[in-house]
Amino acid sequence: MRFAAFEPLYQAVLADFGFDRAADERARDVAAELATPFPLDRLGDWRGETVAVAGAAPRLGDDVALAREADVVVAASVAADVLADRGVAVDCMVTDLDKNPETAVELTRDGTPVVAHAHGDNVPAVREWVPRLVDEATLATTQAAPVGPVRNFGGFTDGDRAAFLADHLGAAELVFPGWEFDDPTVGQMKARKLDWAARLLRRLERRRGDRFGILDGRRETLDAELHAFGA
Numbered sequence: 001m002r003f004a005a006f007e008p009l010y011q012a013v014l015a016d017f018g019f020d021r022a023a024d025e026r027a028r029d030v031a032a033e034l035a036t037p038f039p040l041d042r043l044g045d046w047r048g049e050t051v052a053v054a055g056a057a058p059r060l061g062d063d064v065a066l067a068r069e070a071d072v073v074v075a076a077s078v079a080a081d082v083l084a085d086r087g088v089a090v091d092c093m094v095t096d097l098d099k100n101p102e103t104a105v106e107l108t109r110d111g112t113p114v115v116a117h118a119h120g121d122n123v124p125a126v127r128e129w130v131p132r133l134v135d136e137a138t139l140a141t142t143q144a145a146p147v148g149p150v151r152n153f154g155g156f157t158d159g160d161r162a163a164f165l166a167d168h169l170g171a172a173e174l175v176f177p178g179w180e181f182d183d184p185t186v187g188q189m190k191a192r193k194l195d196w197a198a199r200l201l202r203r204l205e206r207r208r209g210d211r212f213g214i215l216d217g218r219r220e221t222l223d224a225e226l227h228a229f230g231a
Helices: 003-017 021-034 058-068 079-085 101-109 123-132 158-168 188-208 219-228
Strands: 050-054 072-076 092-095 114-118 138-142 173-175
Touching: 003 188, 021 114, 021 123, 021 138, 050 058, 050 079, 050 158, 058 079, 072 079, 072 158, 079 101, 092 101, 092 158, 101 114, 101 123, 114 123, 114 158, 158 173, 158 188, 188 219
Parallel strands: 050 072, 050 173, 072 092, 092 114, 114 138
Antiparallel strands: none
């Protein structure tokens, strides 16, 4: 998704959370200073493939087969560790470096691409960890307007940003192991972020003319919420 198409959604997220766009832009600029250009062909050819977008909810352990059977596995944050513990290698990790940055470093050293995200409140992590990642395996992203080597494919949380990336790369089918929008183990802020992940996936689903199973029973509510937010 081009930023011009994503921007109304981004503005709705900013308004709902009271986030500072200028802070996102400052974080993006820090990432732009530290990152190098990343040609997307380094991610491999995902066109026509089934891509598992692995979330980090506790149910991921029960959904491992869904990831194992996919052509490409993209892991959001600690989902990479859960899958590795169960013998499933990931093809890409998407992270804002807040939970397991050491895993991101190890993956880039092994040549596995990591999508490292900069946003308004993770600048210290960006400064600390992006220089430790192997340049050739690191794609920097932002939720603000893209600049230089820093890209924006759409999305807000690690998980839905992974889905937007897969769509951008031509995935034929998206499957979602380890996703739980009503995860009782998360706090209030994370729950609100999961609400937005669902809304953004609904927008992506509509854009693709697709039906994501994890949105079954939610579409009418999500459409109403998106309309209410002017997104």
